[in-house]
Amino acid sequence: MKLLHNPRCSKSREALAALEEAGHTPEIWRYLDEPLSEAQIRELLGQLNLPALALVRSKEELWRELSAGKTLDEETIIHLLAIHPKLIERPILIHNGKAAIGRPLDKIFQLIK
Template sequence: MVKIYHNPRCRKSREGLALVRESGKPHEVVLYLDNPLSREELRNLLKMLDISPMALVRKQEAIWKEEYKGKELDDRMIEDALLKHPKLMERPVVTFEGKAVIGRPPKKIGELLN
């Protein structure tokens, strides 16, 4: 089953969801701002993406700039920031068959699902 971590207010996330729906594959929409990830879920997602926690951070978000930018942070501290402020997570993230992509650009979603 396809899983999309979705923020309905984000244009790229809405485009990603449209691609998932167009694929015709069964899917689950995770509204991660309403239901934040657990540490285990976040770590599983990072593993599927094969990236460090920092690579999942939206560095232009005001929260990041105000609270974290310029500080020396280890992976655990960055995970803590993502868990405390789910808005910091890049979006959309789509998982399928043990792999995941950040849907920027959206064509990455199509590549994952094909």
């Protein structure tokens, strides 16, 4: 069990606390300090069963700047996520070859049932 975690994010802290309260000790991946490669992002998207755009924090000012007036394909979005990890939605739990974005938090608990 691995949690992509940003300790400055309240939702990410909430997810970690809820997992620990439920008796789980996830491996913490501080993805802002140790960014995902493009290959890791592709693997994560497969585990999430989502397109790259679903992984983007679309309200981030940086995303609005990078995507303004453009139609971006999967590979371009993956590349942008790799070089700008703060654009990756959080928290994300990876468990047994699958993953879930913890928004709402219930999604990560559905994954570990």
